[in-house]
Amino acid sequence: xxxxxxxxxxxxxxxxxxxxxxxxxxxxxxxxxxxxxxxxxxxxxxxxxxxxxxxxxxxxxxxxxxxxxxxxxxxxxxxxxxxxxxxxxxxxxxxxxxxxxxxxxxxxxxxx
Amino acid sequence: xxxxxxxxxxxxxxxxxxxxxxxxxxxxxxxxxxxxxxxxxxxxxxxxxxxxxxxxxxxxxxxxxxxxxxxxxxxxxxxxxxxxxxxxxxxxxxxxxxxxxxxxxxxxxxxxxxxxxxxxxxxxxxxxxxxxxxxxxxxxxxxxxxxxxxxxxxxxxxxxxxxxxxxxxxxxxxxxxxxxxxxxxxxxxxxxxxxxxxxxxxxxxxxxxxxxxxxxxxxxxxxxxxxxxxxxxxxxxxxxxxxxxxxxxxxxxxxxxxxxxxxxxxxxxxxxxxxxxxxxxxxxxxxxxxxxxxxxxxxxxxxxxxxxxxxxxxxxxxxxxxxxxxxxxxxxxxxxxxxxxxxxxx
Numbered sequence: 001x002x003x004x005x006x007x008x009x010x011x012x013x014x015x016x017x018x019x020x021x022x023x024x025x026x027x028x029x030x031x032x033x034x035x036x037x038x039x040x041x042x043x044x045x046x047x048x049x050x051x052x053x054x055x056x057x058x059x060x061x062x063x064x065x066x067x068x069x070x071x072x073x074x075x076x077x078x079x080x081x082x083x084x085x086x087x088x089x090x091x092x093x094x095x096x097x098x099x100x101x102x103x104x105x106x107x108x109x110x111x112x
Numbered sequence: 113x114x115x116x117x118x119x120x121x122x123x124x125x126x127x128x129x130x131x132x133x134x135x136x137x138x139x140x141x142x143x144x145x146x147x148x149x150x151x152x153x154x155x156x157x158x159x160x161x162x163x164x165x166x167x168x169x170x171x172x173x174x175x176x177x178x179x180x181x182x183x184x185x186x187x188x189x190x191x192x193x194x195x196x197x198x199x200x201x202x203x204x205x206x207x208x209x210x211x212x213x214x215x216x217x218x219x220x221x222x223x224x225x226x227x228x229x230x231x232x233x234x235x236x237x238x239x240x241x242x243x244x245x246x247x248x249x250x251x252x253x254x255x256x257x258x259x260x261x262x263x264x265x266x267x268x269x270x271x272x273x274x275x276x277x278x279x280x281x282x283x284x285x286x287x288x289x290x291x292x293x294x295x296x297x298x299x300x301x302x303x304x305x306x307x308x309x310x311x312x313x314x315x316x317x318x319x320x321x322x323x324x325x326x327x328x329x330x331x332x333x334x335x336x337x338x339x340x341x342x343x344x345x346x347x348x349x350x351x352x353x354x355x356x357x358x359x360x361x362x363x364x365x366x367x368x369x370x371x372x373x374x375x376x377x378x379x380x381x382x383x384x385x386x387x388x389x390x391x392x393x394x395x396x397x398x399x400x401x402x403x404x405x406x407x408x409x410x411x412x413x414x415x416x417x418x419x420x421x422x423x424x425x426x427x428x429x430x431x432x433x434x435x436x437x438x439x440x441x442x443x444x445x446x447x448x449x450x451x452x453x454x455x456x457x458x
Contacts, residue, residue, distance in 0.1 A: 001191065001437040002175075002183055003210055005424060005458050008166040008443035009450050010175045011213055018213030019247040022174045022457075025419045026248060026311055026342040028384050031173055031456035034419075047170040065246040067208050076244040083246070092308035092340065093242040 015056070015067040017042065017049040023089060041087050062086060114394040114401050114427075116434030116441070123159060126399055130154050133396070133403030141370045143411035146403060150452045154406075157444050158399045165443045167450045174457035176385065176421050178315045178346055180218030180252055181206065191426065191435050199237055200244075207247050213457075216252040216313055217241060223256035224296045225265070231300060235307045242308055250344065251304040252313035255297050255331070257324035260289040267292070270355055286323035286356045293324065297331035301341060311342035311384065319348035321355035322366035325374075329361045329381040336382030345378050346387030346423055347371070350408065372411040379418055385457075388412050389423045394433045398441045402430035402448050409453035419456035422449050429458075 011018035017038055024034035035046045042062070048054050059066045064086060065079030074082055077097060084091040113119050121129070130151050138145040146154070157165055167173070179190040181202035186192030197205070199217065206212045217238050219227050227234060234251065241249055261269040267289040270282035301312045314332065318325035332343045352374065354367025361377050369377070371388035378386045390405035409422045409429075427433035430445035449455045 001425065001431065001442055002177065002212075004437070004439045004442040005446045006175055006210060006212060007164065008446040009173055009458060010211070011172040013175075013211035013213045014207060014246050015211040018172075018174060018211070022176070022213040022248050023310075025174055025456060026384050028418050030417075030419050034174075034456075050170070050172040067211060069208075076246060077242065079246045090340070092305075092310055096242075096308040 011050045012052055012055075013067070014059070014065055015052045017055055020064075020083065020087060021049065023083070023087065023091070027089065038087065114392045114396050114398060114432055116432035116436075116438055118438075119397060121397065121399075123155070126158055127151070127155055129397045129400040130158075130403040133400035134407045136400075137390075137404040137407035141372065141408055141411060143370075143372060143407065146407055146410070146452065150406075151403070153452060154399065154403055154448060157448065158402075163440050165440070165447050167447045171450055173450045173455060174213045174419070174421070176214050176250070176313070176344060176387075176457060177206070177212060177216050178252055178313060178387070178423070178425075179222065180216045182218070182220060182222070186220050188435075191437075200241060203241055203245060203249070207245055212247065214248040214250065214310075215245070216250040217309075218252040218313075222252070222315070223254045223259055224293070224300050225256065225259045227253050227300060228296055231303045235303055238304060238309050239307045248310040250311040250313045251301075251309045252315055253300065254316045254319065255293050255314055255324055255328050256316070257286075257289060257293045257320040257327060260293055261285070265289070274355075283356050283358070286321075286359075290323040290327040294327040294331045297328065298334050301331065301335045301343075302339065305335075305339045305341050309341070311344055313344040313346060315346045316348035317345050318352045318366075321353035322359045323356050325352050325366050325369075326359045326361055329377055332378070332381040332383050342384040343382065344385040344387065344421070345381075345383045346421070347374060347389040350388075350390045370411075371408050372415050375412050375416045375418070375420065379416065383418065385419045385421055386412075386416065387421045387423050389428050390430070392427045392430065392433050394427070398430065398432060398444070401432075402445050405430040405445070406448050406453040409449055409455055413454035413456075421457040422453065422455050424449060424458050 134145040182190040273282035
């Protein structure tokens with residue numbers, strides 16, 4: 001059933017720009033605002049965000065992770081470091097990596 | 113039909129069901145029904161012989177997933193198929209093979225009370241997956257206040273007390289139990305903060321009524337005020353049941369709230385995403401159920417400032433109530449939620 005929803009309505013995750021728009025929704029942006037924000041950062045139109053052909057190439061160029069298994073392209077945490085910089089957002093695991101590397105002034109976990 | 117059985121309808125019967133469905137929602141929720149253009153869209157959608165329906169290009173939305181990977185790994189939860197996969201393998205499949213926009217780590221026993229005892233295992237899985245995945249990863253669980261009542265928990269069960277006319281005792285039991293549930297929800301959420309989850313998802317909220325809703329709202333408020341964690345709150349039913357009846361959050365009585373009213377409190381609690389629920393009537397047709405569901409969701413969308421991701425699982429959001437959902441109805445409910453309900457995701 002979830003697959004049916006994905007086929008019918010989903011932007012398409014890392015096949016397209018779905019993960020990026022999802023990250024902006026975590027910042028409380030509604031869909032139109034989140035799409036416009038990501039499109040502007042990527043230099044594409046809003047309609048392009050769900051275009052898996054265009055996004056597959058663009059994601060490789062930006063090195064922010066692709067859906068297919070290609071050696072050398074950023075994966076996992078590597079990709080998220082680049083996504084955080086591209087979208088100008090904080091991603092929790094990226095901040096944690098910086099702390100582990102001693103690269104962030106915020107040395108404590110963000111919980112109290 | 114709402115029970116997933118096949119039915120043939122004339123175009124007139126279809127239109128009638130759509131009108132009756134939206135008017136049913138409008139009457140219950142005291143909200144506006146769908147207009148003629150919206151009904152025309154739904155009528156054309158349901159009359160189309162195509163097996164698959166989808167949103168218009170450019171209108172795609174974000175999928176969040178409750179129940180974690182239980183669709184693959186569990187045996188009945190989320191219509192699970194008990195695939196021989198670890199959670200790490202399953203999450204990676206959802207990211208790549210199924211191209212989900214976000215995903216969730218959660219335990220098979222998907223409630224906060226059992227998850228507490230294995231929190232370090234859950235943290236470990238979240239940590240490992242944060243290294244190897246790209247999509248946003250939530251940690252999900254149900255507050256499930258029911259597990260705090262006897263015989264599963266230590267608090268007296270209001271379901272036993274209310275039939276005996278012990279209303280005050282039932283209310284006291286709920287007030288005490290919700291404190292424990294709230295503390296556990298906050299504690300488990302903060303464990304996930306420590307391992308850099310992208311968010312937490314409180315699922316099937318208010319399954320035991322207004323006390324559970326209050327526990328969740330308070331927990332959300334504390335987590336969002338004291339951490340950077342994004343919180344998604346997904347409801348259990350369309351109406352908050354008043355097992356207590358007098359509980360309030362921010363001066364608003366919780367019993368009897370509909371989705372467009374629930375979302376305003378969820379916003380105040382600091383949540384990032386709200387998942388409204390609209391229950392199905394399995395004796396009515398899918399067109400009736402979808403029209404009713406999108407009417408409620410549209411009303412919610414018109415007042416919210418945060419993204420809404422309506423629940424579209426078995427028996428809710430216009431999706432038929434059956435273990436194996438017919439794809440023609442699921443895709444239609446899905447698209448209707450986005451195109452007419454103006455949902456930001458599912």
